[in-house]
Amino acid sequence: MAALQRLLSSAWLLHLLVLAALAGWILVLNAPFPRPAVALLEAHQLEILGVGGGLVAVLALLYRRANLALQAAVISLSIAGLGVAPSPAHGVTAAAILLPINILILALLDERGLLSRDGLWRCAALVLQVLLVLGLFRHQPAWLEALAATHFLPAAVSSWSSLPDQGLLLGVLAVAGLLSWALLHPNPPHIGAFSALVTATVGLELSLMRHGSLVLPTLLAVVALHLLLFAVLQEAHRMAFRDGLTGLPNRRAMDTLTQGLSGRYTIAMMDIDHFKAFNDTYGHEIGDQVLRRVASNIGRVGAGGRPFRYGGEEFSVVFPGRSPDEAVGALEAVRQAIADTPFRLRSADRPADDKRGSRERSGQRGEQETRITISIGVAEPESTSASADDVVQAADQALYRAKKGGRNRLAR
Structure with missing residues (x-):
């Protein structure tokens, strides 16, 4: 399928x-x-x-x-x-x-x-x-x-x-x-x-x-x-x-999809934890690499989720015909995969070719690594009259609770 x-x-x-x-x-x-x-x-x-x-x-x-x-x-x-x-x-x-x-x-x-x-x-x-x-x-x-x-x-x-x-x-x-x-x-x-x-x-x-x-x-x-x-x-x-940096559909594409949604669906809003501080510390080029890495994981979300880059360091996933209970497992899998995978910082003299860079990295034990995590907020329509914008706002509020609760977690 x-x-x-x-x-x-x-x-x-x-x-x-x-x-x-x-x-x-x-x-x-x-x-x-x-x-x-x-x-x-x-x-x-x-x-x-x-x-x-x-x-x-x-x-x-x-x-x-x-x-x-x-x-x-x-x-x-x-x-x-x-x-x-x-x-x-x-x-x-x-x-x-x-x-x-x-x-x-x-x-x-x-x-x-x-x-x-x-x-x-x-x-x-x-x-x-x-x-x-x-x-x-x-x-x-x-x-x-x-x-x-x-x-x-x-x-x-x-x-x-x-x-x-x-x-x-x-x-x-x-x-x-x-x-x-x-x-x-x-x-x-x-x-x-x-x-x-x-x-x-x-x-x-x-x-x-x-x-x-x-x-x-x-x-x-x-x-x-x-x-x-x-x-x-x-x-x-x-x-x-399409978003030019990550290759994911952009916010305009999400708006087009959500305009036609009705009945049961779930929207998840995601945000990279401490991204601004990360960007300020390592620079925008490294920040772009982080965005592409996270987008790659989110793009493989299961349960029929449709991923989007919402803007900045924020992403979203729409699950048409799915309840939050049905979507949570796929979202947790994405969150865990991002958290469990170390992010190796590319040095300025790192070869542009990924295969050559991988060979050179294999002999370097002191290469700097860091961890990336995301927080997720999940929501569904509370009534038949609720609009997609209402659901996005509810998911944003859930995302805020996830941030306040310690980050690297999912909140509903």
Whole structure:
């Protein structure tokens, strides 16, 4: 059940559904394509790609995601190039080589904004590629033909694809790299780049299978642009409803959840004991490490609890459909786990790499340690007319009693 909940709340879900629908559609691809749609896509390919890519780029820039905007431009320009190339094979050769390289690089580069020095260099690199490809189309099409005719992959590998060997190899490497990166860092921009690249590359493959038809690559480019659009919207939602330091949902997310609560539920308010003194003694960087450590424990709360960073050193957990008696066990487990785990203070010269730091710590007996504890207040609605704000206030009062009673305890 927990795994299902993680999947349903994951940024992967929407992209996997689209890719699954795409795979299912390809299996019945032999069905006739509606003639009006064919005529529309062939007659207005550039307009469709320009408007679609432009809208995604503008929205991405509004949320300061220049790399996603440039990825939308790369997809639109790559597929638009099929319509201006001397032949479909020329266009596919250029697109199959440049598309995966650009999408992979833009997905891995840090976000710097469009008008920064790095952003302008990226725009310039994209413009230079466009000019280079147009120059090859006009003056050296034979070079692209020779490139497409160069085979170096084993026949058993290249036989299942119509793409040139260079494009096939780069595409597989880019897709594998993006998939690995997206699994390690499952944020919307990385997932969107992966799913968009897969979709656009399938469009290039189908273009050659359909003897250079522009219909399928244009249609799949529009789907790829929509996947990038989904990524922009998911990233905007994450920025609005996730705490950047701890990764937990923030207070706005909690307010959204509690607005829809009714019937039985429990709210727990948590506070790190002596956090201000700890922050003043060791500094804000160490304080941030403490917040992340505590958030990591609270994020694993059981009994169906939904954890949030409420603000500052305060956290909260909402238990929909649970009474305090049902929630206390999970809360006590979190409190005990935090109290029982020593917190090792990271020195200023400690390696940034956790594994290397762990190896170096293994030989150090005098490393400074401290203990972190939290206090918890728990409350439920006292009547059917009680609002979630009333329950939060009651939980805060219980938290005050826990502090007054000696800290590192739970009060109701």
